[in-house]
Amino acid sequence: MGQKRSLGKGLGALLPQGKVEAEELLLTEIVPNPDQPRKIFPHEALEELAQSIQNHGIIQPILIKVKDGQNTIVAGERRWRAASLAGLEKAPVRYFHGTDEEILEVSLIENLQREDLSPLEIASSLQEMIKKLNLTQEEAAAKVGWSRSAVANKIRLLNLPPLSRDLLEQGHISEGHGRLLLSLKDNDKIDKIASRCAQLEWSVKDLERHLKTEKRETPPPRPQIPDWGRPFRDRKIEVAQRESRGKVNITISGLTKEQAQAIGEILSQAGDRLFPGE
Template sequence: MGNNDEQPLPINDDETVQNIAIKDIKANPYQPRKTFDEQRLEDLAGSIKNHGILQPVVLRKTIVGYTIVVGERRFRAAQMAGLDQIPAIVKTLTDEEMMELAIIENLQREDLNAIEEAEGYRKLMDDLNLTQQQVAKRLSKSRPYIANMLRLLHLPISIANMIKDGRLSGAHGRTLLTVKDDYQMKRIAQQAVKEAWSVRYLEQYVNEHFGKKNETNSKNQATVKPKFIKQQERQLKEQYGSNVTIATRNKKGQITFEFTSEEEFKRLIHQLNEKYHRDL
């Protein structure tokens, strides 16, 4: 039903639902979402008029009233529906816990796009001083997944906007990042939107024009890579959450780890050091 589209905090048996006056409730200052779709709010307000609020909001008691922790859409829609009170559960939380829950609730939106998702992960890391591994654990996701999503934040703004408005997907964005050159990236993105390229077609295009071409011009690329080398590249990529290239020439070789930020560089060094000490 319309008013059940937000993911609530778990409610324990000993948590009492109270009716709290809407006039005593203030918005969450840590809410990362600043704009709300008016039409969807009106739809939710209509649902609330007909069925009431089925899932209580979560509040924190303050000196002068209450602050929303989870359920700001329901709160806004209840105001539009003309309600004087709203069912709520009051929790005791620190500022840090409020901030974390607001970001996590925002990450659980059904209409979240890949850029907004990546921005949510980055905000958790920056505001709460968390590592990628800690964010992954809190959200029950793999660390490589978090790392791959964060890579989208390195896209040019124009391409990020294409993902935000649905013209391209996050997978399109990750494929475009392999192009490296911003001008070429933007040109290809515009063409992909204009001709409605699938992710697979985009991958083929990028590999043909920027992958194999680069390999042909590379001094290190004398022959096609053996199958076992490609397997090792895939295994290392999965293990370290980073693109890995293995090049061999004249009985010598080189393993290259790709990173796109200082934070990713530090994480890779930490992982490699841990592996080294475990193997001693």
């Protein structure tokens, strides 16, 4: 993720400055943040971190905030989970006294700086920040140090249909694939092409070429010609309507002399509109 080192002003600007001593808490006295941007913690990665903690301990304290009487994690849930996996009973913590807005901002930035969130987790986090803090996309972009278009492109990924979202979440297609697929309007078609893309391991360029080729090979839909003959057929008058080479031929049979004359008068009056400039 190329942007993750330039997020806002970083954690340093949000955390209290100066020397703050960490204290220890029982792991059972700490609860995860339900608004944590990261929803998936791969077991293999947690085991690797747990092994590192067994060898070196927890170097960076877990950041917590007392919320509703509970020690809620602001940043460091991955360390907390790995510490439990490593068999620790306690972990070093630092208390954070920021606002709910700052908690959400710290959680997002901490994750983006220290480990790769999936594209959909990033999109959900940004959308949650915008909704909960009543921000515009531009204001959210300023907080994470991205352009507004980058934030908009991330959030658009949430518009992918369920199957395509699953493929993206599991890493079978990339964010670039997702953005290209969103150029299609039909969800069934998006899922079908996404599945093919994952199965054949297409690169983003491969998908782009496929979409361009498909667009060239798919003829534009023929415009539907209105059924002008219905009013006549309802009156038991035969009407044949045929289209050929962009021209429409209409044949009306069974008119009385008066009816034919009336139609002629209507066509004569509409002549300038039917044949402008002629």
